Amino acid sequence: MSRIREARLADCPRILDLIHELAVYEKEPDAVKNTVADLEEHLFGEDPKVFTHVAEDESGQLVGIAMWFPTYSTWEGRHGIHLEDLYVQESERGKGTGTALLRTLAQICVARGYRRLEWAVLDWNAPAIAFYDSIHSSTMDGWSTRRLDGPALEEMAR
Template identity: 50%
Template structure:
């Protein structure tokens, strides 16, 4: 079962974000606080949205997706950028990841969005195989660039 996240899910989402950071071998990068997540997801002007995967048999939350709208100047419409998709290891293989992606695809179709995009770490072979099995294709002609910390501050203050 997939459900839309509520403000009561903030501690859970925060925990799942931390678990994802551990899985991706970057726990020190997960610095978001519960309050920041609450503001981003449920503040006056939400910047992101989330869904929770719940195991049908146990009723326990086992994963989440966190996403936001992007915009294609080429297509002239919004799309969804999936920032995070995570299913706890003990629940993998149970269809929860696919259900989360299916929900986002459903939202795209319903709203007329023409793209559902995300990034995956090059070393994450199980996730790559999972995504490709659903028909997703890598955009290998594009390289992601990122400015953070000192480099971002330097450029922003010059």
């Protein structure tokens, strides 16, 4: 089983490698624009808004990440966590690493009085869906994720 810990500044190059691996897995190999400098600024700058926990194997190599940020529910009147990315290298899957990363985030939620741990999963990602079903997460039926980006975002901003 992997050891879970908060990311450190020196982890940023390896975190970026894992982000690239995730993009390949999600069939978007050229979509990553993030850089080591971006990660250093956003995870460890003056006022971080995004956080990362990492999974290390027995040799200390990073084999998984959970990148997340706090959310707020107007109905609950409480914060929560949005898990932006959960990724475990293929060679480490099935060993409890993903569960350990999610457990860490659930522990943060409980300790801080947060009410929710939420994330999105691609419809075609059957292995991830099966894993999420196995830990008794629920599907948000009736909700669709929407996005403004690129030219549409620019146009809306005008």
